[in-house]
Amino acid sequence: MRCTLGVDIGTASSKGVLVDVDGEILATATRAHEVSRPHTGWVEMDGLVWWDEFVAIARELIAAVPEAEIGGVGVSGMGPCILLVDDDDVPVRPAILYGVDTRAHVQIEQMTAQIGAEEIARVGGSLLSSQAGGPKLVWVAEEEPEAWARARRLFMPASWLARRLTGAYLLDHQSASQVSPLYDIEGERWHEPWWARYAGSIEQPPLRWAGDVAGTVTPDAASATGIPEGTPVITGTIDAWTEAVSVGAHEVGDLMLMYGTTMFLVATGEETLRTPSMWTTAGAFAGTRNLAGGLSTSGALTSWLKDLTGADYPQLLADAEESGPGARGLLMLPYFAGERTPIQDADARGVVAGLTLGHTRGDLYRAALEATALGVRHNVETMRAAGADIGRVVAVGGGTQGRLWMQIVSDATGLVQDVPETTIGASYGAAFLAATATATAATGAPVIADWNPVAEKIHPDETLRARYDALFDRYLRLYEGSKDVVHELAAEQKKEAA
Template identity: 80%
Template sequence: MRCTLGVDIGTSSSKGVLVTDDGKILASATRAHEVDRPHTGWVEMDGRVWWDEFVAITRELLAAEPAAQIVGVGVSGMGPCILLADEHDEPVRSAILYGVDTRATAQVTRMTAELGEDEITRIGGSVLTSQAGGPKISWVAEEEPEVWARAARLFMPASWLVRHLTGAYVLDHQSASQVSPLYDIEHERWHDPWWQRYAASIEQPPLAWADEIAGTVTAEAAAATGLPVGTPVITGTIDAWTEAVSVGAHGDGDLMLMYGTTMFLIATGTETLRTASMWTTAGAFAGSRNLAGGLSTSGALTAWLKDLTGDDYPHLLAEAAQSGPGARGLLMLPYFAGERTPIQDPDARGVIAGLTLQHGRGDLYRAALEATALGVRHNVDTMRAAGARIDRIVAVGGGTQGRLWLQVVSDVTGLVQEVPEKTIGASYGAAFLAATAVAPDTAPRIEDWNPIAETITPDPGLAAGYDTLFDRYLRLYAGTADVVHELAADQRGA
């Protein structure tokens, strides 16, 4: 039985699937993990965990289906992350994670002043923000010189797995385009002048596209994982882009909406669109471009409320449904971990407005769901204002299992969402990419692997009320930003 194996390294867990060549999931496995938050604004993870969990997941999947013939391996992972390793591929420090890690604000400011915002945008596509990899590399060089002196190579989760599986040192174009400002998006290559200025001691990873074969499983990797020697391994990419692949939301005019620990949006086209409020990146495939955005919290916010109240999701969802649209006069800003797009404000913080003694946890939970939906609306409006064509929206991720959250997002945004049959996410997309890479002449179609199962349509009767709430959402941020920024400074000092 011919199968591909896909593994994704996520923020809160690693997931793997074993998939037949017609898209059936034979087995799945998960390993939960936590990120480290040693200081306010820092979010890290020990990169060695990524390979350890890949090995454990792969062995579990192979044991579940001993008759499976593995013909290809797909990998993906959270990003952009900055994992620096020495010449022997030993990490020199924990990986610095994507935009939720906001430590490099001084480097963002300095590099922008040195290079010029217009020139940064012309070369790399996007202004520098907490999402950009370049300032985080500079942070290590400036703040941890002893660590920097040992750094020789740059990895992200997918490329770390590829290195261990095949020995290849490679990074995909999509991931590289988020190591701003070190990548030239128009010429699809590293921008040597700025690489030499900010990362000269780091060996440049050769570049490939996500669906290209990076190499084959070595004897050493086979002994560790149980995979056959010589099995092809794709280059892979960042998990959000692989999730878009998993549901077929990577065509011109598609928008992928990923419900996870954070919320992520990817609009796909062929034109390089530039706006200071969003991220312009290379796509997963040659010739494609993306305008992307992300909320710093979504599932993380609802999980916080669950832990705070000591109840479970089914009860909280039931109470949120009972609360009804508008959460009985509550309005929440979901910026509990700062915010990425479109406000690009690492010092933003959560705000709950309108609280009275009559409000309960169901109202708070409803307000949290509506807050993430209002954040999605803000992002979509900003994408469209920048010229993005959005014809079709596909929802993916663990949050799609809750119908109320999906309905709230459609009601608040006025958007129709398509929900595919399988929403397991990036690991499934990685397995699909591996299947297409090893059989290019008879490559499967994702529409056959994962057809649309449900469509969520907005309630037009709620549009006016949510229009008013969205206006208040924008004004609440503007009206509280000064005080919130002062509080954020106090938190850093503490």
């Protein structure tokens, strides 16, 4: 039985699927892990764990379906991450993660002053922020010169897996476009002058598209994983983009809304749209561009409340349902780990306004769900103001298992959300890309709408429109009104942690 294997390295876990030619999931495997936060604003992870978990997942999937014939391997992972390795492919330090890691704020200011914000946006598409990979490279060079002196190659989770499986050194265009400002978005190539200036000692990874075949499984990788030698492996890309593929939300006019540890939004179009507060990137496929955004907390916030209250998710959801729209007069800002888009404020912090002695954990949980929904609305309105034509919204990710959360997002934003049959996420998208890359004339290329049809549509409750319009106005004003005090508190937190 011909199958494809897909593995995604996420923030909280690595997930794998084994899928047949019709898209049916035959087996799944997961390995939970934790990121490291050694200092305020730092979020990193041992890159060797990514390979160890891939090996364990691959062996578990193969053992679960002994009759499977692996025809291709798909890889995916969180990003943009910065994993630097030496000549022998040994990491010189832990990988620095995506926009939730805010350590490079000084380098962002320096590079912006050196190059100029207008020129950075012209070449790379986006202004520099905590999401940009370039300043994190410079941070390593300036703050850890011994590690930088040994660094020779740059990887992200997907490209690291491709390297370990095939020996190929490469990076996909989408991931490269987030190593801002080192990628020329219109030319779809590395920007040589800035690469030489800021990353000159690092060997440039050749660029491919996400679904391109990177190479085939080597004898050593076959021995480690149980995947047959010679099996094709795709290049892969960042998980949010692979998730968009998994639900067919990568066509022009689509918006993918990913409910996960963080919330991520990817709008796909043909034009390069630029706006200071969002991320302009190359698409996963040639000829497409994305305007993307992300909340720094979403599932992480609900998880924090679960741990804080000691209640489980079903109980908290029931309590939040009982609380009702508006959380009985509570309003929360979800900036518990700073915020990415659209405010781009690493020193933002969580705020809960309106608390009384009569409020319950259900009110707090409802306020948290509404806070993330209002954050989504803020992003969508910013995207549309920049020219994004959003015709269809597709929900994906672990958070789609909770109907209440999706309903609140639709109510707060006015968006209709398509919920596909399979919402397992990026590992499924990686398996689809592998199936597409290795399709034969006899089988034909798979179609994601056949693999993963829409199972449900979430419609907004129009009777709540005025209520959420008013709440959104307060949400925006609460941030502006509390920003100065919150920044002072953030400075104190940094002093305490130093």
